[in-house]
Amino acid sequence: MNAPSQLHAHLTGSISRHCLHQIWTHKTANGSPLDLEDPLIAIPHGRVDYDIKTFFPLFSSYIYKLCNDVDSIKYSTRAVLDDFQKDGVVYLELRTTPRSIPQQGLSKDDYVKTVLAILQAHNENPSNTMKTFLILSVDRRNTVAEAEEVVDLSIKYRSAGVVGVDLCGNPAVGDVRIFTPVFARAKTAGLNITLHFAEIQESGTDQELDTLLSWDPDRLGHVIHVSDAFRARIESQHIGVELCLSCNVHAKMITGSFPDHHFGTWRHSSVPVALSTDDVGVFCSPLSQEYHLAATHFGLDRKQTLDLSERAADCIFTGEEQRARLRRIFSEWHE
Numbered sequence: 321m322n323a324p325s326q327l328h329a330h331l332t333g334s335i336s337r338h339c340l341h342q343i344w345t346h347k348t349a350n351g352s353p354l355d356l357e358d359p360l361i362a363i364p365h366g367r368v369d370y371d372i373k374t375f376f377p378l379f380s381s382y383i384y385k386l387c388n389d390v391d392s393i394k395y396s397t398r399a400v401l402d403d404f405q406k407d408g409v410v411y412l413e414l415r416t417t418p419r420s421i422p423q424q425g426l427s428k429d430d431y432v433k434t435v436l437a438i439l440q441a442h443n444e445n446p447s448n449t450m451k452t453f454l455i456l457s458v459d460r461r462n463t464v465a466e467a468e469e470v471v472d473l474s475i476k477y478r479s480a481g482v483v484g485v486d487l488c489g490n491p492a493v494g495d496v497r498i499f500t501p502v503f504a505r506a507k508t509a510g511l512n513i514t515l516h517f518a519e520i521q522e523s524g525t526d527q528e529l530d531t532l533l534s535w536d537p538d539r540l541g542h543v544i545h546v547s548d549a550f551r552a553r554i555e556s557q558h559i560g561v562e563l564c565l566s567c568n569v570h571a572k573m574i575t576g577s578f579p580d581h582h583f584g585t586w587r588h589s590s591v592p593v594a595l596s597t598d599d600v601g602v603f604c605s606p607l608s609q610e611y612h613l614a615a616t617h618f619g620l621d622r623k624q625t626l627d628l629s630e631r632a633a634d635c636i637f638t639g640e641e642q643r644a645r646l647r648r649i650f651s652e653w654h655e
């Protein structure tokens with residue numbers, strides 16, 4: 321199944337277990353003082369039933385502790401890009417939360433520079449058909465000052481490939497209203513905005529959704545607990561939606577299974593729908609598989625599946641050059 325644009329993928333959540341295992345093995349062999357189990361034991365192969373309570377601690381209590389230096393960040397970022405490229409993705413907007421690692425003397429600025437250098441090397445390699453750009457994430461746990469730093473870094477590294485700002489993190493945490501001036505500044509600076517939206521009932525209150533829509537977002541992620549009224553507002557503002565089938569089913573963020581996913585509603589809407597993997601390292605369903613699942617459970621034929629991927633390209637955060645490249649690729653697929 322062709323899977324052209326990947327618009328909602330978290331870098332750290334996209335690292336495969338195999339790659340985490342390689343990093344762990346390398347560090348253990350080099351005598352690094354790691355107090356961590358082998359990833360293949362901590363996150364066993366085939367386990368995808370992480371729910372919203374068990375999912376977020378995976379990062380703070382495991383993966384961030386393992387990928388905690390420049391070498392492991394570079395190695396895992398390269399591996400993530402290779403995995404997407406091998407899956408047939410031709411356009412990737414990868415997102416990540418700037419992280420400092422004081423024990424290594426690594427600042428958030430260093431982290432972003434490190435990731436961007438890997439993206440740039442990937443883009444400059446003529447044998448790679450996938451082009452990659454970066455979105456920087458504000459975590460809902462952040463203070464306003466930390467969120468401002470994410471916007472500062474996004475502005476600073478725009479010319480190096482940062483195309484937007486995201487709001488992510490545990491949806492049960494935080495009051496998004498504190499970030500209103502931060503996202504206003506991002507928007508004024510010309511950055512695109514994507515927001516995790518109504519992932520759980522508690523983050524789907526009218527007050528939170530009103531606040532998020534007041535930031536004039538360009539895209540919304542997940543979009544699960546939304547009333548008809550909010551769905552109508554999203555349509556009238558023509559905001560693209562990033563839908564992650566496997567993540568939502570495995571993490572039990574929706575009731576039921578694939579055929580019950582709200583993709584079934586959004587696909588009939590007028591907005592761009594970008595099927596995405598969210599965290600392929602955790603939920604183990606690459607983008608080609610997500611398109612396959614959508615086609616299987618919603619009875620899409622080849623043309624409808626291609627139309628869906630073309631429609632997603634309407635809401636990419638880069639400009640006409642990338643859109644034209646994608647149009648060329650689509651026209652070959654239609655032949």
Ligand SMILES: CNc1ncnc2c1ncn2[C@@H]1O[C@H](COP(=O)(O)O)[C@@H](O)[C@H]1O
Pocket residue numbers: 330331332333379380415416417418457459488489490491516519567571598599
């Ligand atoms: C259910 N889906 C989701 N909802 C909300 N936030 C999510 C997420 N999946 C991942 N993240 C956010 O992305 C971080 C890991 O990647 P980066 O370190 O940023 O590259 C997680 O710590 C979480 O804040």
